Amino acid sequence: MxxxxxxxxxxxxxxxxxxxxxxxxxxxxxxxxxxxxxxxxxxxxxxxxxxxxxxxxxxxxxxxxxxxxxxxxxxxxxxxxxxxxxxxxxxxxxxxxxxxxxxxxxxxxxxxxxxxxxxxxxxxxxxxxxxxxxxxxxxxxxxxxxxxxxxxxxxxxxxxxxxxxxxxxxxxxxxxxxxxxxxxxxxxxxxxxxxxxxxxxDVRSAELTKYAANAMLATKISFMNEIANIAERVGADVEMVRKGIGSDPRIGWHFIYAGAGYGGSCFPKDVQALARTARQHGYVPQLLEAVEAVNDRQKGHLFELIQRHYDRGEDEGVRGKVFAVWGLAFKPDTDDMREASSRRLLAQLWEAGARVRAYDPEAMDEAMRIFGQRPDLELCPSAQAALEGADALVIVTEWKEFRSPDFARLQAALGDAVVFDGRNLYDPQEVEAAGLAYYGIGRGRSV
Ligand code: NAD
The missing domain is CATH 3.40.50.720 (NAD(P)-binding Rossmann-like Domain)
Incomplete structure (x- = not known):
């Protein structure tokens, strides 16, 4: 045709x-x-x-x-x-x-x-x-x-x-x-x-189907982030909880990962647009609005963990620190940075006076287009290069190549020997055994 x-x-x-x-x-x-x-x-x-x-x-x-x-x-x-x-x-x-x-x-x-x-x-x-x-x-x-x-x-x-x-x-x-x-x-x-x-x-049902699908997926993510935030307060590990519930076929394994919040060109805007449609028709979409609010808070969570760690120290907190950031795209296998959690994190780090050395396997051109040249950002050619001169490592996107780093090498490279794992890629015990401090999302130890 x-x-x-x-x-x-x-x-x-x-x-x-x-x-x-x-x-x-x-x-x-x-x-x-x-x-x-x-x-x-x-x-x-x-x-x-x-x-x-x-x-x-x-x-x-x-x-x-x-x-x-x-x-x-x-x-x-x-x-x-x-x-x-x-x-x-x-x-x-x-x-x-x-x-x-x-x-x-x-x-x-x-x-x-x-x-x-x-x-x-x-x-x-x-x-x-x-x-x-x-x-x-x-x-x-x-x-x-x-x-x-x-x-x-x-x-x-x-x-x-x-x-x-x-x-x-x-x-x-x-x-x-x-x-x-x-x-x-x-x-x-x-x-x-x-x-x-x-x-x-019919046409209207098809139009609503798309929003319902994205809102359901966004809801699963915000739900898990909510459980993660509770886990941090009660001393539980959301990764264990995930494994414990995913095996129930009514729940399933997909989209139940806690993390640094959802981004991209679809979930944020589609949840918002559906909520807006509901309100335009005189219905208060309590659940959808909560999904969005939880996600918005979650995008700031990595920075809270970072701040809390550094405020315990004796120096000036985050100011002057250098952060290696692995992953800028809103998810792996794309160069798309629309509404990416990395953008919130970088803005917060810069606001606090920190510097960033960032690497993403595909989103470097996009990052250059968005941020341009600035003195507090170094776009690095590899994950390893991002570590040079860094005090701490932050993982924002779960690219496969970040999954099994050499922790001893990380420990040697990072001035403050600390890893903030925004996607729960690592086993906390393994990281800590290498002499690094570890923060994940909802892993029972950071609040
Ligand atoms: P995009 O921004 O990547 O591409 C849109 C393109 O439309 C741009 O190249 C733009 O130049 C072009 N354009 C704008 N006005 C035009 C015009 N008058 N004539 C011809 N071209 C014009 O957008 P996208 O991510 O492909 O999304 C498109 C739609 O599909 C959106 O409604 C989005 O919500 C939906 N959607 C996106 C995804 C996704 O993963 N990206 C998945 C499902 C649905």
Whole structure:
């Protein structure tokens, strides 16, 4: 099928590439000229395992093309995807300006019946607004044309996005017109061969499904962080508790890790936007607001541990100390630092007069873009280099390469011989046996 995708970010680029991979003819369109120029030369602007060779192969095969020319993209597609960003507005609700801008563009250019697919995460009722905007543009042109607007929320995870897209758990399609639903079934059939992965529903339920999924996952994380904070006060170890509850299949092993708080471009904004939708409809979303509040507090927790440790000493606390920070991305296997816990920690350390030597396997360019050159930040080429001249080590992102360091070497390298493990990667006894002080999250010893 002939597909056009508006927005060539994490979702648009991965979706477009996977659709091309199974034989569809895809045109990806973006307003960012530099991004499109790069993609035409095979330069993938994000780090996503397996994506670059797939982009290059499908581009070379002519099934995946890139353009900034929206009219050309609309003329190409019988299915038009909206995959642009929906960042939080000032009041926490989703900012729909990019989605509605694409709707206007589509309305201005369509010349034949199309299915418009909303893949961006958007509040319930957005498909209706997209439909209205397209209809208004058609009316302004004096054109009458049938078209459909379908909701097809995306569930891919950054860091495993290609795999999620090629082998989705489910393909949710919210369509009020059975013909539009059938067209999407044909489009996605290659991804649903092993067993039926389609879940068809009405448009509003599909829109809410995406928020419900992210809010549930965020809730699990905040729940575990709450248990961790209790564990610190009662002398229990949340890692033991995690193992004790994960074996219950009703609870399960996924997403029950305590840590430095959730970040990224989705959970924070989606929990906020769902809470905002609830309030707009006269409902007080107590649980969602607590999930957000717990996470916000948790992002400051590593710094509290650091401060508490240094306030016990005789010198000037954190001021003048040098911290090696391992991990800047909001989670492993991505270079994305949107809402990352590392950003809060670095701001707090700098505020307190400390210096930072940071390393992340993929997010160094992103860190440079965000922070620029500053005297209290050294972006280091390796985990080992970050330790040079550092007093303490802080782990913020659980990249695999941080999992088994040589603790004796750490002990020798760190001026104050202390490790703050924001992701509970290490066994406290093993770290302490090497002569280091250890702080984890919820490990019964820090309050
Ligand atoms: P992104 O910021 O990486 O990419 C958005 C792209 O849209 C940018 O390249 C931007 O230049 C482009 N754009 C903006 N206006 C445009 C226009 N008028 N025409 C064409 N392109 C335009 O965003 P993302 O992370 O891919 O997220 C997109 C949507 O998908 C959001 O609603 C997000 O919540 C949702 N989502 C994201 C993820 C994820 O893991 N990133 C997962 C599921 C759903």
């Amino acid at each position: 002939r597909v056009a995708i508006f927005g060539t970010g994490y979702v648009g680029l991965v979706t477009g590439t996977c659709l091309a991979e199974v034989g569809h003819e895809v045109v990806c369109v973006d307003v960012d000229e530099a991004k499109i120029r790069g993609l035409e030369q095979g330069v993938v602007p994000i780090y996503e395992p397996g994506l670059e060779p797939m982009v290059q192969a499908n581009h070379a095969a002519g099934r995946l093309r890139f353009t900034t020319d929206a009219a050309r993209a609309v003329a190409h597609g019988e299915v038009l995807f909206i995959a642009v960003g929906t960042p939080p507005d000032e009041d926490g609700s989703a900012d729909l300006q990019y989605v509605l801008a694409v709707a206007r563009t589509i309305g201005r250019h369509i010349e034949r019946p199309v299915v418009v697919v909303d893949k961006s995460t958007v509040p319930v009722g957005t498909a209706d607004r997209v439909r209205e905007v397209i209809a208004a543009e058609l009316a302004a042109r004096g054109v009458e044309m049938p078209f459909d607007v379908v909701s097809n929320p995306e569930f891919l995870k950054e860091g495993d996005a290609v795999n999620d897209c090629m082998r989705p758990d489910r393909i949710v399609i919210g369509a009020d017109n059975p013909e539009a639903a059938a067209r999407l079934r044909r489009l996605y059939a290659p991804f649903s061969r092993n067993h039926d992965r389609f879940v068809f529903m």
